[in-house]
Amino acid sequence: MEAYCCGIISFARIPAIPKRIHFPSDSNHHHFYPSRKYSTTSRLTYVKPLVFRGQPQPNTGLSSQCGNRTELLPASDDDNGDLDFIVVNFYSFNFIKDPEEEVAKHLSFLEGRDIHGRIYLNEQGINAQYSGPSKDALAYVEWLREDDRFSDILVQISPALNGHAFPKLKLRYKPSLVQLEGGISHLPLIDPSKRATPLAPSEWRKKLEAVHELDDASNSTFDKNYVLLDVRNGYEWDIGHFEGARRPDVDCFRSTSFGLSPEEVTASDPLANIDKEKTNILMYCTGGIRCDVYSTILRQQGFQNLYTLKGGVSHYLEKEGPQKWIGNLFVFDSRLSLPPSTYKKEAVKEASKTRPTSKSNLLASCYICGSPVTELRHRNCANIDCNLLFLCCIDCVKDFRGCCSLNCTTAPRLRPVLLGHQRYEKWHIYRDSNMQTELTV
Numbered sequence: 001m002e003a004y005c006c007g008i009i010s011f012a013r014i015p016a017i018p019k020r021i022h023f024p025s026d027s028n029h030h031h032f033y034p035s036r037k038y039s040t041t042s043r044l045t046y047v048k049p050l051v052f053r054g055q056p057q058p059n060t061g062l063s064s065q066c067g068n069r070t071e072l073l074p075a076s077d078d079d080n081g082d083l084d085f086i087v088v089n090f091y092s093f094n095f096i097k098d099p100e101e102e103v104a105k106h107l108s109f110l111e112g113r114d115i116h117g118r119i120y121l122n123e124q125g126i127n128a129q130y131s132g133p134s135k136d137a138l139a140y141v142e143w144l145r146e147d148d149r150f151s152d153i154l155v156q157i158s159p160a161l162n163g164h165a166f167p168k169l170k171l172r173y174k175p176s177l178v179q180l181e182g183g184i185s186h187l188p189l190i191d192p193s194k195r196a197t198p199l200a201p202s203e204w205r206k207k208l209e210a211v212h213e214l215d216d217a218s219n220s221t222f223d224k225n226y227v228l229l230d231v232r233n234g235y236e237w238d239i240g241h242f243e244g245a246r247r248p249d250v251d252c253f254r255s256t257s258f259g260l261s262p263e264e265v266t267a268s269d270p271l272a273n274i275d276k277e278k279t280n281i282l283m284y285c286t287g288g289i290r291c292d293v294y295s296t297i298l299r300q301q302g303f304q305n306l307y308t309l310k311g312g313v314s315h316y317l318e319k320e321g322p323q324k325w326i327g328n329l330f331v332f333d334s335r336l337s338l339p340p341s342t343y344k345k346e347a348v349k350e351a352s353k354t355r356p357t358s359k360s361n362l363l364a365s366c367y368i369c370g371s372p373v374t375e376l377r378h379r380n381c382a383n384i385d386c387n388l389l390f391l392c393c394i395d396c397v398k399d400f401r402g403c404c405s406l407n408c409t410t411a412p413r414l415r416p417v418l419l420g421h422q423r424y425e426k427w428h429i430y431r432d433s434n435m436q437t438e439l440t441v
């Protein structure tokens with residue numbers, strides 16, 4: 001069974017070790033450079049990104065199992081390193097009468113176009129994240145927008161730079177556009193009035209600023225009338241989040257249960273014991289879909305004042321820059337971690353003038369020793385049979401030779417320590433060498 005976690009791509013976890021994440025290994029990941037300006041919303045203007053040649057194609061093997069060990073996906077054999085690749089994300093809750101027929105239409109349009117990713121449709125709408133040369137990737141969006149149902153779809157675009165960010169195309173009917181325990185097919189997703197009130201990035205920013213001003217005046221950690229709710233996973237929060245947002249005690253979005261246990265007040269639930277009628281809940285996630293889904297559940301639970309960040313963090317970073325945001329944005333494709341400059345380079349410069357840099361650097365800690373991590377990017381355990389995705393300080397990278405634990409350092413199938421933003425290649429590349437023992441960081 002394939003889970004579709006987080007609305008973008010599913011992501012595995014280890015139930016017994018909540019702070020750790022599995023991530024498949026057979027992908028090369030390279031330096032990610034700030035892009036030129038992209039318009040990612042209503043207009044589909046596109047500026048050619050900086051393309052770095054001579055680097056291997058990322059063979060993304062992302063996990064498709066939430067709650068289990070990593071499932072490796074086949075690597076891509078394409079060689080499109082010379083083209084301008086982008087990653088496109090969009091979703092729309094809209095009634096589709098015959099989703100199978102719709103799938104066939106989409107497949108037919110994409111025939112002969114170089115699109116990799118996950119595009120799922122059902123009676124409730126469409127959820128898509130894919131990579132491709134800009135020409136093909138944008139043609140698909142334009143084609144979709146010709147359909148009245150999807151003409152106002154909010155599209156997020158970011159540069160891929162190293163070719164495809166997904167291993168292959170999966171375009172099909174899927175019973176749930178977002179994987180959540182209990183399913184979502186019964187939820188009134190198509191009716192916007194049943195969801196949280198969407199706030200444009202500028203409105204969201206104003207609200208956060210107002211809350212923080214009150215905050216400064218009252219010396220409390222956050223205005224009591226507000227809860228800033230990060231509707232993502234803990235490991236995403238670790239590398240970046242809005243100021244004042246608590247780390248969600250969740251390893252996989254599908255098991256999120258904030259606000260659902262009125263009888264017991266649990267310490268890990270930011271919505272426990274709050275006034276459902278008076279408290280304003282500001283919800284955010286990467287691209288908006290998780291909030292749209294989860295807010296319908298919270299509404300059913302009686303929460304009255306629900307607000308969500310329209311288009312999620314990626315849209316916010318593009319429109320407002322990193323104001324009130326700390327760190328990077330975790331993404332569910334081979335790029336893993338994007339600095340805010342990916343979305344709005346100029347705004348990052350402005351923000352750094354007004355904000356002490358130490359604040360943005362000191363948020364993540366090493367999963368092994370707990371010391372601060374300045375590199376806001378997860379790495380895979382060097383033991384291919386573990387392959388855990390984890391945050392690690394440079395000392396522990398050296399001491400544990402790229403492994404996540406002492407146990408893994410003595411495993412039979414060890415890969416070399418990776419430097420920088422590289423991702424591991426296929427196992428056979430390392431199989432016949434003794435690189436692990438020879439390497440130093």
Ligand SMILES: [Zn+2]
Nearest residue numbers: 366369393396
């Ligand atoms: Zn450490």
Ligand SMILES: [Zn+2]
Nearest residue numbers: 381386404408
């Ligand atoms: Zn390990």
